Every structure is written in C-alpha cells, then in structure tokens.
Amino acid sequence: MERTEIISRTKDFLSREFEVDPSVIVPENNLQESLDLDSLDYVDLVVVIEENLGFKPTADDFKTIVTFEDFFNLVEQKLGA
Amino acid sequence: MENRVVITGIGIYSCIGENLTDVLDSLQKGRSGIIYDDPRKEFGYRSCLTGFVKDPDLKPFLSRRERIGMHQPAMFAYMSTKEALENAQLDVDFLEKTETGIIFGNDSTAGAVIETIDKARARKDNTLIGSGDIFQNMNCTVNMNLSTIFKLKGINFTLAAACASGSHSIGMGYLLIKQGLQDRVICGGAQEINVYAMGSFDGLGAFSVRHDAPTKASRPFDRDRDGLVPSGGSATVIIESLESALKRNAPIYGEIIGYGFSSNGDHISNPNFDGQYRSLQMSLKQAGISPDKIDYVNAHATSTPVGDSTEAEAIFDVFGNKVPVSSTKSMTGHECWMAGASEIVYSLLMMQNDFVAPNINFENPDEFSAKINVVPEYKEHKIDCFLSNSFGFGGTNSSLIVKKFIK
Numbered sequence: 001m002e003r004t005e006i007i008s009r010t011k012d013f014l015s016r017e018f019e020v021d022p023s024v025i026v027p028e029n030n031l032q033e034s035l036d037l038d039s040l041d042y043v044d045l046v047v048v049i050e051e052n053l054g055f056k057p058t059a060d061d062f063k064t065i066v067t068f069e070d071f072f073n074l075v076e077q078k079l080g081a
Numbered sequence: 082m083e084n085r086v087v088i089t090g091i092g093i094y095s096c097i098g099e100n101l102t103d104v105l106d107s108l109q110k111g112r113s114g115i116i117y118d119d120p121r122k123e124f125g126y127r128s129c130l131t132g133f134v135k136d137p138d139l140k141p142f143l144s145r146r147e148r149i150g151m152h153q154p155a156m157f158a159y160m161s162t163k164e165a166l167e168n169a170q171l172d173v174d175f176l177e178k179t180e181t182g183i184i185f186g187n188d189s190t191a192g193a194v195i196e197t198i199d200k201a202r203a204r205k206d207n208t209l210i211g212s213g214d215i216f217q218n219m220n221c222t223v224n225m226n227l228s229t230i231f232k233l234k235g236i237n238f239t240l241a242a243a244c245a246s247g248s249h250s251i252g253m254g255y256l257l258i259k260q261g262l263q264d265r266v267i268c269g270g271a272q273e274i275n276v277y278a279m280g281s282f283d284g285l286g287a288f289s290v291r292h293d294a295p296t297k298a299s300r301p302f303d304r305d306r307d308g309l310v311p312s313g314g315s316a317t318v319i320i321e322s323l324e325s326a327l328k329r330n331a332p333i334y335g336e337i338i339g340y341g342f343s344s345n346g347d348h349i350s351n352p353n354f355d356g357q358y359r360s361l362q363m364s365l366k367q368a369g370i371s372p373d374k375i376d377y378v379n380a381h382a383t384s385t386p387v388g389d390s391t392e393a394e395a396i397f398d399v400f401g402n403k404v405p406v407s408s409t410k411s412m413t414g415h416e417c418w419m420a421g422a423s424e425i426v427y428s429l430l431m432m433q434n435d436f437v438a439p440n441i442n443f444e445n446p447d448e449f450s451a452k453i454n455v456v457p458e459y460k461e462h463k464i465d466c467f468l469s470n471s472f473g474f475g476g477t478n479s480s481l482i483v484k485k486f487i488k
Contacts, residue, residue, distance in 0.1 A: 019145045038146070043212035050209055 006053075006075050010068070013052040017044065027069035034068070055079070086258045087486055089265075089331040090169025090319030091426045092161035095419075096132030096312050097412050100164055105430045108438040109459055113296035113412050115310050121283075124276045128288035130298050131274060132312025132414035147230050150216025152193035153273035155226040157315035157419075158185060162227055162267060165317035170331055173232050182235030182263045184254050185223040186246025186270035188418040191277040193217035223271050223315075235263050241418075243473025244381075246270050247316060248421025252340035252479055254320050264325040270422035272313035279311045285350070287385055299415075300442035301382035301408035302389050302450035309383040312414030316423035333486040334429050338466075339368030345476025352388050352472060357395040360478035364468065365399070368482045372400045374466050375482070377437055379428045381470040382408035383415045390449035392470065397452040407440035407456045421471035421479060432464040432485060 001009075007025075014035060015022040024034040031037075037045065042062065050056045055078045065071050091101065096114025098104035107114070114132045121129040137160050139148050151159065166172070171181075197214040201207055216225055221239035228237045236257060240250045247270020254266035272278075282288070289308040291298040299310040326333055341364030345356035365372060378396055382389045389408075396406060409427045410416070416423050431438055436459060443450075443457040466484035 017145075040212040041146070043208070044149075047209050047211050056206075056209075 001079050003072060003076060006072055009052060010072070010075070013048050017048045025068055027067060027072065029068055031065055031068050031071055053079070083259050084261055085323040086255045086320055086337045087323050087326050088318055088334045088337065088429065088483070089321045089326050090165040090171065090317070091334060091429055092164030092168070092317040093423060093426045094134060094137070094157050094160040095314040095316070095413060095416065095423055096134050099134070099160065101430065104427070105434065107412065108409070108427055108430060109436060111412065111439040111441045111459060113299070113441065114312065115295045115298055115414050117292055117295050120276050124280065126280065126283050127286060128283055128290050128308070129292060130289055130295050130310045132310065132416065134274060134314040143230065149213030150222070151226050152190060152217040152222065153275060153313070154187050154190060154271040154315070155217070155222045157313070158223040158227060158269060158271040158317065159230070161269060161315040161317040162231070165267070165319050166231070168332065169319045171319070177232035177234070180235040180264060181233050182254070182257070182266040183224050183228050183233050183237055184240055184250045184266055184268055185227070186240045186242065186250040186418050186422060187220060187223050188241040188243055188246050189273060189278055190218055190220055190222055192273050192275035193222070195277045227267070233267070236266065242477045243475055244415065244417050245421050245471040245473035245477045245479040246418040247423065248469065248471035248479035248481055249342065249477070251318050251320065251337070251422060251425060251481060252342060255337045255340050258320060258322050265319065265321040267317060267319050268422065269315060269317035270419035271315040272417045272419035274311070274313035282311065289384065297442050299384045299411050301380065301384045301411050301440060302393065302446065302455045303443045304445040304447040306384045306386065306389070309385055309410070310414035312416045314416060314419055314423070316419055316426045318422055318425050335432060335483045336486045337481060337483050338370070339364040339482030341365070341367060341480040343478045345478070347476055350474055352391040353476060354391050354395055356476055356478050357392060357470070357472060358398060360480045361395060361399045361468070361470070364480035364482050370466070370482070375400060375404055375468050376464040377428065377431065377462065377467040378404055378406045379424045379467060379469040380406050380408040381472045383410055390447065392472070393449040393453050402452055402454055404454060405437045405456045405460065405462060406453050407438055409438055411439070411441040411443065421469070424469045424471070425481060425483065428467045428469055429483065432467060435461060435463050437462045
C-alpha cells in the first residue's frame with residue numbers, strides 16, 4: 001500500500017471511530033492527544049487497525065508511536081511497503 | 082428521626098411516548114404502544130407482538146467514550162434520567178458537588194451479551210471485541226454508565242428482581258433516605274426490547290398471539306385475554322428527603338409513604354395470593370393509613386389469566402370493590418424490569434392531572450375481575466393517594482404508596 005493511501009485510509013477510519021476532525025490526523029501531530037485516547041481507547045485502536053489495515057499491533061509497537069508519522073511508518077513496516 | 086421522602090423528578094422513555102408530555106397524552110387518550118414486529122417471526126417467536134421504542138440517538142448529548150459502553154438498557158435509561166434531572170432542576174455541577182445515589186432496576190442485557198459472543202465466535206480473539214462490550218454486558222450497565230455520566234457520588238448499585246425491579250429500586254431508595262443514609266437517589270427501571278431479550282420468555286407460551294389486532298392484544302382483567310405483550314424502555318424517579326428538596330426549592334411531585342414487599346416462597350412463575358396480600362398489607366401498615374384512603378390502584382395485571390385473577394382477588398380482599406383500578410399495561414404491554422418505575426410515573430401523571438388512565442380492552446370481566454372496579458375508559462377522578470403493585474418471577478412482590486405532597 002502506498003503511503004498516500006495509508007494516510008488517506010487512516011484519516012478515514014480513525015476520524016470515524018474516535019469522532020475527530022480528519023484534519024488533526026497529520027504526520028506531525030501527537031496521536032494520543034489528537035485522538036484523545038485513554039487506556040480503554042487503545043483496545044479499540046487495536047480493533048480498528050486490525051479491521052482496516054489487516055494487522056494487529058502489539059503493546060511494543062505502541063511504545064514506538066508518538067506522532068502520526070510514527071504510526072504511518074509502523075503501518076508501512078507491517079505491510080512491507 | 083426518620084426523614085419524609087418526596088419525589089422531585091420523573092422521566093419516561095416508553096412505547097406510549099418518549100417524554101412526559103406525550104405519555105400524558107397517551108394515558109388520557111388510551112393509546113396503545115403495541116406493534117407487530119416482523120423480525121420476531123423470522124427469529125422463531127411464537128408471539129411477534131411487542132411494545133416498541135426506538136434506539137435514541139445519543140450523539141448530540143454524549144461523547145464516544147460515554148456512549149460506547151451503552152446498549153439498550155443504558156441508552157433508554159439515559160433518556161428518561163435526562164428528562165427527570167431536568168424537571169428535578171438538577172445538573173451535573175450540582176450532582177458532582179453533592180451526594181446523590183443511583184439504584185436502578187434492570188434484569189437482563191441479552192442483546193449486548195449475544196452481540197459480544199457473536200463477535201468473539203467470529204474473531205476467535207477476545208482482544209478484538211473492543212472496550213465497550215463489558216460495560217454493555219454487565220447487568221449493572223445502567224448504574225455504571227449513568228453514575229459516570231452524571232458524576233454521582235452516593236450509593237450505586239443495580240437492583241434485579243424480575244418484573245418488580247423498578248418498584249423495589251424506588252423502595253430501596255426510599256428506605257435509605259428515610260433512614261438518613263442518603264439525601265437523594267435516582268431510582269428507576271430499564272428494559273431492553275431487542276429480539277434476543279424475550280425469546281426464552283416467549284417460549285413459555287405466555288405471550289398473546291392476537292397478531293391480527295396488536296393494540297387489542299394486551300387486555301388485563303378481560304375475560305378474553307390470551308397472554309401478555311412484552312415491552313420496554315425506561316422510567317426514572319428521583320427521590321429526595323423533604324429537607325433536601327425544600328432546601329434547594331425543588332419541585333415536589335408526590336410523597337412516598339409506604340413500601341411493602343414479600344416473597345412467595347412458592348412456585349417460580351405462578352403468582353400467589355398470600356404473597357401479594359402480605360405485600361399490600363405491609364405497604365398500608367407502613368404508610369399508617371386504612372385501605373379506604375387509597376384513591377387509585379395501578380395494578381400489576383399483565384394480561385395473563387392466572388396473574389390477573391390472583392391480583393384481583395388480593396385487591397378485592399384488601400380494598401373491596403370501590404377503589405378505581407387500572408392496569409396501564411393494557412396500553413404499554415408488560416415493561417418488565419421497568420414496569421414498577423414506569424407505573425409510578427404514569428400514576429403520578431394521573432394524580433397531577435386528576436384522572437384515571439383507562440384499562441383499555443377491558444370489555445368483559447371474568448369472575449375475579451368482576452369483583453373489583455376496573456376502569457375501562459378515561460375517568461376524571463381526584464387522586465390524593467395511590468398504590469402501585471409489582472410482582473415478579475421467583476415470587477418477588479412490591480407495593481408502593483404515594484400521596485400528594487402536603488407541607
């Protein structure tokens with residue numbers, strides 16, 4: 001999957017699931033703050049990633065994610081783009 | 082010294098109206114909320130009749146995190162509680178800074194549980210169920226969600242007592258306030274209506290199959306009834322010590338003066354005269370009034386032959402044949418876990434507006450209902466004091482007495 005498609009698809013499913021404006025999902029923004037995630041929300045984040053991108057991130061994966069840029073990098077790595 | 086306990090807020094989300102104004106209109110006009118529900122046929126229901134309430138859209142009121150743990154019982158209860166808090170003149174800022182409890186009646190979360198199990202079976206990985214399901218699945222779903230949303234700081238538990246759940250919730254709140262342990266408790270009852278919720282009950286063959294005339298199907302006390310009609314929604318009754326209500330200049334809709342209860346200790350589903358009689362007598366004794374002071378009895382009568390006749394006998398034995406009696410289940414169907422609370426709301430609306438709501442579809446009495454004064458049509462009638470009965474599977478009985486507030 002191309003990076004532009006990863007970004008586009010991520011904007012779509014994360015903004016729908018967490019009810020945020022898609023414009024906050026940009027590489028430089030902090031993922032947790034932008035999506036207003038608490039500990040329970042990470043359970044749902046795993047579910048929507050699995051449903052929309054086809055892989056299930058681990059707890060260690062999340063340790064590497066601060067910004068959406070980090071998230072897009074993780075998706076590229078997982079999907080072998 | 083014991084506190085006097087008054088009702089300062091009521092709210093309703095039911096098949097005869099989604100707010101107090103619409104419900105009052107239905108009660109006055111004798112409007113039924115019963116429909117034929119097609120999905121039930123496909124699902125294998127013997128009876129496809131139900132009271133119908135739609136799932137409310139809570140997005141305008143609640144965040145995703147607040148909504149995600151809610152299935153029908155909590156969603157319906159949010160709607161009735163929102164209305165009750167508004168007319169009780171209570172807001173979250175006040176609730177957060179004071180001690181308000183919640184005891185809500187609920188006795189199933191079938192729809193939520195089955196949807197979760199379906200997900201688990203399909204995914205074969207519980208970490209893909211999501212974070213909201215556990216809070217939808219537990220029977221205390223109403224309490225968990227509403228206490229969090231409304232920042233409640235007092236007593237917090239769910240009361241499960243079959244079709245007397247809503248009534249006992251008010252009774253328990255009443256006792257806590259009377260004893261000075263709480264100033265204010267949000268009581269009520271919620272009942273899911275999804276296709277999963279009533280299948281096993283339908284299997285007992287106790288539901289009406291009058292499919293050709295849904296609004297005629299629920300006919301408590303009538304000779305030609307053929308069973309009850311399940312229903313649902315939510316009702317909220319906010320109760321408060323008189324001192325607390327006066328201090329904050331709250332509206333007062335009535336005063337609870339008696340709560341009677343009993344257990345049949347007998348058959349799991351059959352009603353029992355002795356149990357009902359003891360519950361009625363206990364409520365009168367606690368209220369310290371004689372039976373002739375009751376101006377209206379809101380009967381539990383669900384439209385089953387054995388249930389209605391047993392209650393008619395108990396009412397006749399305690400009150401004789403003068404007091405007006407009606408079962409609002411003739412219009413609403415049997416709201417089960419919600420019924421004990423909703424019927425307090427319906428009766429309060431009657432007391433406020435000087436009428437008795439009709440026991441619709443009461444066309445011919447049987448030998449038992451002929452002995453009591455069942456009111457088949459709207460009747461102007463001044464009510465200063467009423468009694469509401471609720472009886473449930475397992476032989477749990479509850480009777481509440483409410484009177485007009487006089488300072």
